Amino acid sequence: MAPLIDNNGEVFSVFMFRVNPDEIYKKILEKGKIGNSGKSFILTDEGRVIGKSRFLKGSINKSAHNPKLSSTLVADEITRKKSGSNIKGFIDHRGVRVAGAWTWSNQLKFGIASEVDFDEVMKPIIEFKKYIFLGVAIILTIVWVLFIKLINSYKLLALKNLKQSEENKEKDVKIKESEGFFNMTIDYIPGVFYAKDLEGKFLGVNQNFLNLFDKKLNNVISKSNFELFPKDIADEFSKNDKQVAQSKEVRVYEEISVGGDGLERFYDSYKFPYINEEGHVYATGGISFDVTDKKILERKLAHRSRLESLGEMSAGVAHEINNPMTIINMNLKVIKKIMNGKLDKDMVFKAVQEGEDAIARCSKIITGLKTFSRKSVGNKEDYSFTTIIENAIELVEVARKMTNIKIEFNKSPDSTINCRKVEIEQVLINLLQNALYIGEREVNDADRVIKLEMKRKSHTTMIRISDPGNGIDKAVQQKLFDPFFTTKAVGVGTGLGLSISKGIISSHGGDLYYELFEGKTSFVIEIPSVKKVEAT
Amino acid sequence: MKNISSFFIPPIVITILLIVGAFFAFSEFKSLEEENIYSSLKALNESTVQGLESKVELLKKNGKLSVSYILKDQDLVKKIKSNDERANSLINLKLNELIKPALASFNFEGFFLINLNGMNIGSTRQSNLNKTNLVILKDKNSWDTVLKTKEAVLTKIIPSDVRLSRNGNLVEMAT
Numbered sequence: 161m162a163p164l165i166d167n168n169g170e171v172f173s174v175f176m177f178r179v180n181p182d183e184i185y186k187k188i189l190e191k192g193k194i195g196n197s198g199k200s201f202i203l204t205d206e207g208r209v210i211g212k213s214r215f216l217k218g219s220i221n222k223s224a225h226n227p228k229l230s231s232t233l234v235a236d237e238i239t240r241k242k243s244g245s246n247i248k249g250f251i252d253h254r255g256v257r258v259a260g261a262w263t264w265s266n267q268l269k270f271g272i273a274s275e276v277d278f279d280e281v282m283k284p285i286i287e288f289k290k291y292i293f294l295g296v297a298i299i300l301t302i303v304w305v306l307f308i309k310l311i312n313s314y315k316l317l318a319l320k321n322l323k324q325s326e327e328n329k330e331k332d333v334k335i336k337e338s339e340g341f342f343n344m345t346i347d348y349i350p351g352v353f354y355a356k357d358l359e360g361k362f363l364g365v366n367q368n369f370l371n372l373f374d375k376k377l378n379n380v381i382s383k384s385n386f387e388l389f390p391k392d393i394a395d396e397f398s399k400n401d402k403q404v405a406q407s408k409e410v411r412v413y414e415e416i417s418v419g420g421d422g423l424e425r426f427y428d429s430y431k432f433p434y435i436n437e438e439g440h441v442y443a444t445g446g447i448s449f450d451v452t453d454k455k456i457l458e459r460k461l462a463h464r465s466r467l468e469s470l471g472e473m474s475a476g477v478a479h480e481i482n483n484p485m486t487i488i489n490m491n492l493k494v495i496k497k498i499m500n501g502k503l504d505k506d507m508v509f510k511a512v513q514e515g516e517d518a519i520a521r522c523s524k525i526i527t528g529l530k531t532f533s534r535k536s537v538g539n540k541e542d543y544s545f546t547t548i549i550e551n552a553i554e555l556v557e558v559a560r561k562m563t564n565i566k567i568e569f570n571k572s573p574d575s576t577i578n579c580r581k582v583e584i585e586q587v588l589i590n591l592l593q594n595a596l597y598i599g600e601r602e603v604n605d606a607d608r609v610i611k612l613e614m615k616r617k618s619h620t621t622m623i624r625i626s627d628p629g630n631g632i633d634k635a636v637q638q639k640l641f642d643p644f645f646t647t648k649a650v651g652v653g654t655g656l657g658l659s660i661s662k663g664i665i666s667s668h669g670g671d672l673y674y675e676l677f678e679g680k681t682s683f684v685i686e687i688p689s690v691k692k693v694e695a696t
Numbered sequence: 697m698k699n700i701s702s703f704f705i706p707p708i709v710i711t712i713l714l715i716v717g718a719f720f721a722f723s724e725f726k727s728l729e730e731e732n733i734y735s736s737l738k739a740l741n742e743s744t745v746q747g748l749e750s751k752v753e754l755l756k757k758n759g760k761l762s763v764s765y766i767l768k769d770q771d772l773v774k775k776i777k778s779n780d781e782r783a784n785s786l787i788n789l790k791l792n793e794l795i796k797p798a799l800a801s802f803n804f805e806g807f808f809l810i811n812l813n814g815m816n817i818g819s820t821r822q823s824n825l826n827k828t829n830l831v832i833l834k835d836k837n838s839w840d841t842v843l844k845t846k847e848a849v850l851t852k853i854i855p856s857d858v859r860l861s862r863n864g865n866l867v868e869m870a871t
Contacts, residue, residue, distance in 0.1 A: 161831075161838055162759035162848035164766060164776070164809075171843055173776050173817070175763045176831060177799070177807040179755065181853055184803060185748055192744035194736055200744050204853045245737055247730045261737035263745050268752060269838075269852045274740045276733075285729050289722055296718045300711055307707040314703060 181210050181270075189272075197277035202270050203262070207235035209253075210270065234262050238271035249278040352427070355434070355445040358405060360384045360398050363443060372450075374420030393417055396539070404431040405441045411578075412669035412688065414540060415448060426455040428667065451667070458663045484518030491515045540668070542690055543581050545621050546574045549612065552588030556596065565599040565628075567592070569612040575621040575689040579668050584687070587661040587672070588623075591683050594657065595627035597648065598681065611680075620670065621689040629681035632674065640674055756848040758802040765794055766809075776809070776817065784817045784825050791818040814839070830854070 164173040185202060192200030202210040233250040237243075245261035252258045252275060259282075260275035279286075346353045346366040353366035361384050370377060373388065385394035385401075393416065400413045410432045419425050427448035434443040491511035498508055553567055560567055577584070595610040611626045632640065639645045641662045658672075665672040670687035767773060772790050775783045787809070795807055799820075809818030814832045816824045831851055832839045838851040 161842050161851055162756070162763045163842050163846050164763055164773075165846055166773070166777070169846075171846055172773075172812065174810045174812075174839070174842055175759065175766060175807065176810060176829070176851070177759060177762065177795075177802070177804040178820075179803060180805050184751060184755070188744060188747040188751060191747070192740050194740060198740075200740065202748075202853070208853075208855075210853055245734055247733045247737070259733055259737065261734070261741045263741045265745050265749065267850070268745070268748055269850060272741055272744050272748065274737050274744065276737070281733050282729075285722075285726050288725050288729075292718045292722050296714050299714055303707050303710050303714075307703070311703055 185210075192272075192274055194274065194276045195280045197280045198274065199276075200272060200274040203235060203238040203273055204270050205239060205241060205264075207239045234260060234271075234273045234275070237262055238264055238273065241266075241271070243271075247281070249282075349447060351447045351449040353445070353447050355443055356385075356401060357443050358441070360386075360401060362388075372419050389417060400429070400431060401444045401446075404433050404444050404446075408433050408435060408441055414451075414667060417448075425450055425452045427451060454663070455667075458660065458667070461660045461663070481522050484521045487518040488515045540578045540580050542576050542578050543584075544574050545577045545623070545687070545689070546571055546614065548577075548579075548581055548584050549588060549614065549623060552585045552592060553612075555585065555589055556592045559593065559596050563596050563600040564608065565596055566609045567612065568609055570614065572614045572616055575614075575616050577621060577668070577687050578690050579687065583664045584668070587664050587685065588625075590657040590661050591625045591685075594683075595625055598627040598629040616689065617686070619688060620686045622684060622686045624675075624677060624682050624684045626677050626680040626682040630679060631676045631681055637674055641672075752850050755802075756850065758798070758804075759848045762795060762798045762802070762804075762807075765798065766791070769794060776811070779811060781826060785822075788818045788822065788825060792820065812843075 161174055161176045163171040164175055166172050181202060189200045189202070204210060232252055233246060234252075241264040243263045247259045249257045249259055252260075257278040258275040259278050260273055262271055262273040264271045343366075347368070349366060349368065352369045352372055353364075354369055355363040355365075357363055361382050362380050365377070365380050369375075370380065373380075375388070380388065385397045388394070389397065396415060397417075400411070400415065404411050410430060413429045413431060415427045415429045417425055417427060428451050429446050429448040431444060431446040433441040434445060436442050491514050494511045495508060498504060498511075549569065553569060556567075592610065599608050599610060608628055610628070611624075613624045613626070615622045615624075636647065641658050645659075662672045665685055665687060668687055670685060672683065672685050675682050675684055766776075769790070772787065772794070775787050775790075791807070791809055795804075798804065799807065806820035807818070808816050808824065808829055808831070810829045810832065811817050814828050816827050816829050819825060831854055834854050835852040838849050841847075841849050
């Protein structure tokens with residue numbers, strides 16, 4: 161609209177021409193485009209779209225309002241002559257979500273809007289979102305897979321540990337049960353149990369030990385022999401413990417101790433070493449049985465037996481002493497005659513010499529009797545078994561001569577035994593006397609031989625004494641070692657010899673028994689031999 | 697099994713960190729992308745407006761140029777100023793003849809010459825003569841502005857009641 165102005169400057173008419181905005185703005189609007197779906201278009205203040213749009217088929221003056229939809233955001237805004245933008249998305253005329261910007265121009269008297277499909281504009285964001293989601297999903301999958309694997313491993317480990325723990329618990333229970341059984345067993349043993357370290361300090365004892373010595377456990381554990389017993393007894397215990405530790409084997413000792421009542425008591429102590437896997441002794445233990453009553457009885461019986469043996473031998477002894485005495489008497493008479501007459505120096509020397517021999521013989525017999533009749537007291541010591549046997553043979557020599565029976569001693573390599581020598585000699589003498597008694601009654605001189613055969617075994621030494629007898633009835637065999645059982649004539653034997661002998665050998669950890677050997681009556685003594693222990 | 701619960705902490709923490717991290721990364725990317733879209737749309741819009749404004753300025757110049765053709769014809773100016781309704785047909789014929797080249801060269805689809813009473817004294821269509829101009833009725837502001845400022849103005853876009861046919865680049869006069 162342009163005014164026609166005259167020379168006076170007055171408007172006298174107005175020229176107005178009409179253009180088609182669709183055509184004249186077309187090129188400009190076509191340039192204003194984003195992406196494939198982008199479009200710029202003109203909107204009147206009535207909200208009408210000018211120009212052909214991609215979504216409005218037709219020409220100008222088409223309503224921007226989709227008749228089927230409510231007014232669009234852009235149409236509303238332009239109607240109010242406002243400018244703005246929305247990139248969050250809004251619904252356009254087609255019902256499609258778009259992002260757009262619009263400007264109202266007062267100069268142009270219409271609005272310009274540029275829109276682009278939201279899907280297109282959001283494509284990079286959606287793609288990015290997709291990749292982000294995918295990346296996160298992959299990482300999380302890896303993390304959780306690893307985690308689940310870790311958990312499974314942990315569970316397996318935990319289950320294994322649990323199983324192990326349960327097994328350990330079960331083992332602990334079994335060990336406790338075992339300990340319970342063991343402790344109960346130890347407590348019920350009719351003897352005193354103890355375990356000590358190599359310094360002699362107590363590691364454990366049973367109830368009998370505590371009762372016997374009237375002590376409490378905490379007053380015993382970690383205490384040494386010397387803190388619990390008198391010095392001489394402690395010395396003996398320590399010496400025996402040391403021997404066991406050095407020998408690395410079970411040994412039997414006869415020990416004496418003083419109980420809580422202050423009385424002296426005798427014990428058969430079975431002592432043993434505790435050896436670890438490397439073969440080193442790390443402690444010693446022992447079980448001691450109170451044999452005081454038995455010991456007293458044995459002593460009484462042994463003494464009585466000794467006296468009986470002494471009585472039996474007295475006749476022979478008297479005869480034996482009588483002979484040298486006769487010799488001495490005769491020689492003294494010879495000397496007396498010589499002193500009254502002619503003095504023959506050689507005859508005097510001979511008479512004196514014979515007298516001295518006779519006195520020496522008497523002295524020897526008396527010494528042997530004294531030894532035999534002495535009560536067995538004291539501790540065991542190591543002795544040569546051969547020597548003991550020879551001593552015993554020597555002691556029955558008088559009786560042997562009277563019976564004219566041979567004694568054959570078949571020696572083997574010597575062996576050392578830990579014993580009370582007198583007691584072992586007594587046993588041997590008893591057996592030899594019995595053999596002589598049997599042999600004396602044999603008619604056949606060829607059989608009047610007593611054979612002694614000695615043999616060394618792995619842990620023991622054996623001596624078999626075979627008499628000329630042809631064996632013993634079974635009924636008699638069963639009673640052989642019963643006290644006061646005898647097959648001798650009344651007044652000849654007391655029936656105590658074998659029972660005492662068996663008791664003595666038993667007290668030495670050995671055995672005495674009867675056997676028929678090569679058709680002959682035989683008694684066998686087996687007694688533990690002492691191993692030569694090298695110092696460790 | 698109590699300790700197993702402690703195993704859940706690292707993966708749960710990693711999961712949370714990843715999700716939160718992804719969320720922030722996505723938000724940041726989305727913000728940047730939206731900012732980019734906003735800038736693009738705004739720049740596009742502004743450049744389009746500028747382009748259109750330039751175009752409008754050109755249209756105004758073309759209008760003024762057309763007016764200058766009319767003003768050169770003093771006889772015609774006299775007749776226009778005479779406000780004689782009977783001369784309107786002659787004026788219209790003269791105008792159509794005079795404006796015809798401009799219409800073709802400026803892509804005008806039609807024209808009106810309006811007296812100060814708002815009556816059409818010239819038009820591409822003969823039937824519009826001596827009738828009140830429809831544009832003035834619909835865009836009184838532009839009319840007032842022209843008279844007041846004595847400058848060429850752009851009217852509102854007003855739907856046409858008729859579409860003129862074209863023959864080549866020439867607008868046929870409606871019969």
